[in-house]
Amino acid sequence: MDLKEEGRWGEPKGSSVSILARLEGTEERSCCLFNIFLYLVGLSTSPSAFCLRRRPTPSQTPIAAAVQLHRGVVRMRLLTHNMLSSNIKGVTNGFPLLIEAVKVVEKEVDFNEDFLKNMFVKVEWKALVEASRTLGYTELPESAEASMLDSDEFLRKFHHALLELHLEDGALVCPETGRKFPVSKGIPNMLLHEDEV
């Protein structure tokens, strides 16, 4: 484990993960010194031989799992949802996909006013409103027009719905056939079966 990576997880100092990481690091360092010692006195053929032998011990597994939890980034933002549709054979209007939300996560991203103004004319507003409501965010107005873009409050809400709400687990559902496209770890699986193409 690389000690330099510590802190990227945004953990407060002294949390269990970083302490474990620190402990592990110390252990590894002293182990390296020990190897070099063995190597120098001729008991080992390689300065790293000892390390190679000790690597996969069961006690390290929980640490790895904890790190995964902290670093797992979630994604499928509603901007992505706003452009996907069901393309199953025979379906005439597969947009918008309904959402079944099992787990929703919020993640802050930088506010970019120009981008939002550009996107406003491109997004399907109604689909965005419905989708954000399914994810539990009810602040967007039913309908919107360009004049509202002068309001900072409106832009913040638009920003939040479009880019900061993530569906992490659940499904996207074809509005015509009810076929479910599972979303797991924020990744929708839109692969079609052979008979749907």
Place this chain on the structure above:
Amino acid sequence: MKLKQLESLLGSLQQFDNPKIELEQYPTGPHIASRLLYTAENSFGDVTDKVVADFGCGCGTLGLAAALLGAEHVIGFDIDAESIEIAYSNADELELDMDFVQCDIRNLGLSDRNIDTVVMNPPFGTRKKGADMEFLSVALKVASQAVYSLHKTTTRDHIKRTALRDYNARSAEVVCELRFDVPQLYKFHKKKEVDVAVDLWRFVPKTDRSKDS
């Protein structure tokens, strides 16, 4: 960001563990990827603050390069769950936001309103003939601003003709010619490493879509 910085960041990305030949999975090298995105941004302004899609994203190199150059929203599309898994951890490693969709590009339902730029290193069609053209056809349907793609130099005339005649392209220009290093990935590769001449293309889709199907 400087070109060199971009290239070296991309060089740190994890690549395919078990490349799948049927999908023609070849990693997009940091040299080519950095030049593709750098040109797209610095010569044409097609990346920063844009919505960028990476078709056949594999390990995410092109999409992440776009994110590094300030694309506002990047989506990687790939058929292979394992590749997306790697791309996902690459995005984590660089602390970049990128959405992913697992899908077959050929039958993907994707609106033509939201995506500005498509970047891709499509399968060259050496295993499945015409695979690169299928990607190009879809890319030109959904992009509103530009499509950047790599194709073998030997197919240059064919690509230009088809893009302009059949695929809704208003223009199709080769931006530069590059060497694509193909490392010895698969058993049938006899030589240790070969260079393939590839063209970096920039296609501009027709903006008036109302007359197109």
